[in-house]
Amino acid sequence: xxxxxxxxxxxxxxxxxxxxxxxxxxxxxxxxxxxxxxxxxxxxxxxxxxxxxxxxxxxxxxxxxxxxxxxxxxxxxxxxxxxxxxxxxxxxxxxxxxxxxxxxxxxxxxxxxxxxxxxxxxxxxxxxxxxxxxxxxxxxxxxxxxxxxxxxxxxxxxxxxxxxxxxxxxxxxxxxxxxxxxxxxxxxxxxxxxxxxxxxxxxxxxxxxxxxxxxxxxxxxxxxxxxxxxxxxxxxxxxxxxxxxxxxxxxxxxxxxxxxxxxxxxxxxxxxxxxxxxxxxxxxxxxxxxxxxxxxxxxxxxxxxxxxxxxxxxxxxxxxxxxxxxxxxxxxxxxxxxxxxxxxxxxxxxxxxxxxxxxxxxxxxxxxxxxxxxxxxxxxxxxxxxxxxxxxxxxxxxxxxxxxxxxxxxxxxxxxxxxxxxxxxxxxxxxxxxxxxxxxxxxxxxxxxxxxxxxxxxxxxxxxxxxxxxxxxxxxxxxxxxxxxxxxxxxxxxxxxxxxxxxxxxxxxxxxxxxxxxxxxxxxxxxxxxxxxxxxxxxxxxxxxxxxxxxxxxxxxxxxxxxxxxxxxxxxxxxxxxxxxxxxxxxxxxxxxxxxxxxxxxxxxxxxxxxxxxxxxxxxxxxxxxxxxxxxxxxxxxxxxxxxxxxxxxxxxxxxxxxxxxxxxxxxxxxxxxxxxxxxxxxxxxxxxxxx
Amino acid sequence: xxxxxxxxxxxxxxxxxxxxxxxxxxxxxxxxxxxxxxxxxxxxxxxxxxxxxxxxxxxxxxxxxxxxxxxxxxxxxxxxxxxxxxxxxxxxxxxxxxxxxxxxxxxxxxxxxxxxxxxxxxxxxxxxxxxxxxxxxxxxxxxxxxxxxxxxxxxxxxxx
Numbered sequence: 001x002x003x004x005x006x007x008x009x010x011x012x013x014x015x016x017x018x019x020x021x022x023x024x025x026x027x028x029x030x031x032x033x034x035x036x037x038x039x040x041x042x043x044x045x046x047x048x049x050x051x052x053x054x055x056x057x058x059x060x061x062x063x064x065x066x067x068x069x070x071x072x073x074x075x076x077x078x079x080x081x082x083x084x085x086x087x088x089x090x091x092x093x094x095x096x097x098x099x100x101x102x103x104x105x106x107x108x109x110x111x112x113x114x115x116x117x118x119x120x121x122x123x124x125x126x127x128x129x130x131x132x133x134x135x136x137x138x139x140x141x142x143x144x145x146x147x148x149x150x151x152x153x154x155x156x157x158x159x160x161x162x163x164x165x166x167x168x169x170x171x172x173x174x175x176x177x178x179x180x181x182x183x184x185x186x187x188x189x190x191x192x193x194x195x196x197x198x199x200x201x202x203x204x205x206x207x208x209x210x211x212x213x214x215x216x217x218x219x220x221x222x223x224x225x226x227x228x229x230x231x232x233x234x235x236x237x238x239x240x241x242x243x244x245x246x247x248x249x250x251x252x253x254x255x256x257x258x259x260x261x262x263x264x265x266x267x268x269x270x271x272x273x274x275x276x277x278x279x280x281x282x283x284x285x286x287x288x289x290x291x292x293x294x295x296x297x298x299x300x301x302x303x304x305x306x307x308x309x310x311x312x313x314x315x316x317x318x319x320x321x322x323x324x325x326x327x328x329x330x331x332x333x334x335x336x337x338x339x340x341x342x343x344x345x346x347x348x349x350x351x352x353x354x355x356x357x358x359x360x361x362x363x364x365x366x367x368x369x370x371x372x373x374x375x376x377x378x379x380x381x382x383x384x385x386x387x388x389x390x391x392x393x394x395x396x397x398x399x400x401x402x403x404x405x406x407x408x409x410x411x412x413x414x415x416x417x418x419x420x421x422x423x424x425x426x427x428x429x430x431x432x433x434x435x436x437x438x439x440x441x442x443x444x445x446x447x448x449x450x451x452x453x454x455x456x457x458x459x460x461x462x463x464x465x466x467x468x469x470x471x472x473x474x475x476x477x478x479x480x481x482x483x484x485x486x487x488x489x490x491x492x493x494x495x496x497x498x499x500x501x502x503x504x505x506x507x508x509x510x511x512x513x514x515x516x517x518x519x520x521x522x523x524x525x526x527x528x529x530x531x532x533x534x535x536x537x538x539x540x541x542x543x544x545x546x547x548x549x550x551x552x553x554x555x556x557x558x559x560x561x562x563x564x565x566x567x568x569x570x571x572x573x574x575x576x577x578x579x580x581x582x583x584x585x586x587x588x589x590x591x592x593x594x595x596x597x598x599x600x601x602x603x604x605x606x607x608x609x610x611x612x613x614x615x616x617x618x619x620x621x622x623x624x625x626x627x628x629x630x631x632x633x634x635x636x637x638x639x640x641x642x643x644x645x646x647x648x649x650x651x652x653x654x655x656x657x658x659x660x661x662x663x664x665x666x667x668x669x670x671x672x673x674x675x676x677x678x679x680x681x682x683x684x685x686x687x688x689x690x691x692x
Numbered sequence: 693x694x695x696x697x698x699x700x701x702x703x704x705x706x707x708x709x710x711x712x713x714x715x716x717x718x719x720x721x722x723x724x725x726x727x728x729x730x731x732x733x734x735x736x737x738x739x740x741x742x743x744x745x746x747x748x749x750x751x752x753x754x755x756x757x758x759x760x761x762x763x764x765x766x767x768x769x770x771x772x773x774x775x776x777x778x779x780x781x782x783x784x785x786x787x788x789x790x791x792x793x794x795x796x797x798x799x800x801x802x803x804x805x806x807x808x809x810x811x812x813x814x815x816x817x818x819x820x821x822x823x824x825x826x827x828x829x830x831x832x833x834x835x836x837x838x839x840x841x842x843x844x845x846x847x848x849x850x851x852x
Contacts, residue, residue: 077788078786078787078788078789078790078825079787080787204784206781206782206784207781207784207786207789210780210781210784210786210789211773211777211781213786213789213792214764214773214777214778214780214781214786214789214792214793214796215724215764215765215767215768215773215777216722216723216724216725216763216764216765216793217724217765218789219723220726220790222723222726222727223717223723225718225721225723231718273706273714273718273719274714274718275706275707275710275714335824336788336790336824337726337728337734337736337788337790337791337822337823337824338726338728338788338790339727339728384788384789385788385790386726386788386789386790387787387788387790387824387825389824415727417730418728418729418730418731593784594784597784597787597827597830598787600826600827600829600830601787601825601826601827602826603826604826604828605824605825605826626729626731626733627728627729627731627733627734627822628729628731628733632822632824633826633828634819634820634822634828635815635816635818635819635821635828635832636815636819638826638828638829640829641829
């Protein structure tokens with residue numbers, strides 16, 4: 001079907017025009033606060049009068065030919081929301097999932113969206129999709145009831161049709177939508193199906209575009225090719241913050257098929273093939289002024305020096321067990337397997353960029369600002385990408401591709417090298433965490449002082465019951481570029497807290513599980529912890545010097561995780577995680593198989609940061625900028641993983657892409673302690689463990 | 693030079709030192725093989741050369757002139773997926789899918805040598821392939837499943 005380009009500056013002020021542009025039929029759109037005053041500019045069609053807001057989150061279109069398309073600014077990065085949102089729409093329309101097509105992350109075709117991060121799609125976009133689709137369903141039923149002169153309660157919706165079983169009448173969605181020919185704004189009431197009655201959701205629908213992926217047919221941004229397209233490379237400084245003194249590009253410009261682009265301090269080349277582009281880049285003679293910067297080994301003292309005072313000391317103990325410990329976490333990289341990539345094309349002053357990003361609308365703004373144009377002249381399209389994990393919020397590569405395309409006067413593709421991705425993207429922040437605590441003789445927590453320096457506030461508040469609490473995040477200027485990451489600082493904060501809880505349990509002479517349960521009232525957290533422990537067989541076997549068992553639990557962003565790990569320790573401190581059991585609750589389950597897959601993936605990713613991932617740096621340079629130097633988990637590192645899902649149909653679904661990561665690092669740390677008596681208080685743990 | 697990719701012979705005029713990966717992607721428009729590291733560490737660019745898995749990012753195109761090259765695009769039988777491809781779908785052995793073509797090609801090479809590999813053999817074979825999304829255990833299950841279904845097909849053919 002023809003692609004509809006919409007004017008998004010004021011997309012829906014003119015319903016008729018909008019509907020015409022999209023080919024007629026039925027449109028249902030979801031607007032924030034549709035009853036807000038001051039936005040009235042038209043009256044509604046079937047279903048009563050509605051305001052026409054500009055502030056639209058998503059829309060759904062049923063075309064006269066029966067095509068069902070749902071439009072969202074969210075993007076697919078491997079977390080399988082293309083599938084789960086399709087399930088939500090199909091569920092409400094009582095139609096098969098393959099009848100629904102999702103249009104995602106295209107600034108010219110989909111409504112504005114802040115971005116795909118923070119585990120927000122499932123708790124926000126999915127209910128919005130459901131509200132639109134259920135309103136569409138009921139509007140179609142109304143239309144059929146009116147056309148047939150029957151009571152709507154007699155009608156059923158199934159297989160993309162409305163039917164009246166008593167008279168045998170039947171009309172397809174397309175036929176009905178053609179007659180409606182109107183834009184409906186989702187208002188009240190809505191007709192959303194409760195989780196207990198879901199038919200398409202709640203089941204393990206396979207990835208909707210899985211066949212394209214396994215055939216190599218899915219086009220990532222890095223796979224696109226436009227007629228006349230050139231291949232770009234960008235000149236990089238030798239270190240962070242280096243200033244360009246001079247650059248001689250004459251040799252590069254002499255290579256046939258090469259265009260050199262200079263735009264202020266930006267220097268890049270665009271060439272007819274990637275080999276020429278690389279040759280041209282290497283021929284540029286640039287001089288830089290660099291400045292000394294701190295190195296990895298100076299990092300933790302720097303962080304503490306840069307921060308203000310921590311929390312006051314806990315009140316002095318009457319009796320019981322007091323502990324004061326410090327934990328550190330290193331910078332780590334996201335390492336999305338598809339590095340940043342973009343294809344940029346100018347048509348006159350209009351720019352289109354295809355790029356892998358979690359924030360297509362944010363990148364549109366970055367492009368407009370960088371190129372000195374306005375957002376209405378920029379379109380960003382985000383093909384389902386080769387993952388992000390919080391690492392692709394920004395549009396550097398898109399901007400560079402656009403500068404090259406403008407300078408060369410032709411479309412340009414730019415794929416960052418792995419070294420560029422390691423060096424010029426951003427990192428999960430490092431940090432230092434101090435905890436001072438006291439538990440009574442019987443193991444009841446009495447006081448808790450928690451100070452996170454630099455790594456972040458996410459997942460910082462303790463879920464345990466404690467009377468005296470002082471919990472703070474202290475901002476420190478990061479010496480390296482930092483940003484989002486799956487679970488943000490929740491991993492660091494859970495590592496520190498759950499390690500410390502284990503230390504307190506040991507000090508109190510209590511079993512780690514019993515100690516936690518004694519101090520927990522949170523019902524859902526207790527449930528996942530108990531479930532994981534039970535399935536793991538916690539307490540059935542004693543740790544030995546070569547075998548250890550550890551557990552941890554945590555909650556963040558509406559998800560609850562209990563995690564148990566079994567490790568083995570061979571000669572020469574060879575450590576392997578053998579088995580992990582993770583119990584997970586994020587409310588009503590949308591797709592059990594994909595949810596399990598997310599939890600497994602989070603455990604594997606978390607294992608890398610727990611054991612061996614760390615960015616090494618000195619003097620403004622990343623020292624391990626290759627996969628041969630920076631280890632990420634491989635097949636031999638991956639343990640047996642058992643995921644136990646707790647389906648709470650009574651609780652709205654929360655996101656699951658992030659929080660399952662928080663349990664694995666402390667569970668491993670606690671297993672190491674149970675086996676060896678050694679307490680590792682730094683992430684990654686292997687370097688310290690081997691040095692002990 | 694002549695390149696024989698997925699049974700199709702093409703004439704390519706290029707530097708023989710140029711990596712096969714970029715010739716496949718940029719000259720022949722076969723983008724199933726992916727760039728991930730350029731140093732043979734991630735396996736996203738894996739293709740078969742005479743049935744053996746190679747990292748195309750490190751393979752000079754001149755060294756494979758005239759040899760039989762198979763990419764992910766050449767694995768399916770028309771619209772019918774190869775059993776490995778089908779098993780990856782069935783086992784949800786992917787998230788973002790960027791590593792998937794390389795994983796499947798590496799596994800195809802294994803199954804050619806060893807039609808019913810053990811779990812340890814599968815893990816060993818795929819040690820050089822990175823799945824950053826963490827679907828390794830699902831990939832192992834998918835290769836097992838594909839091996840079983842290919843074994844059943846072979847038996848059927850022998851009987852028939």
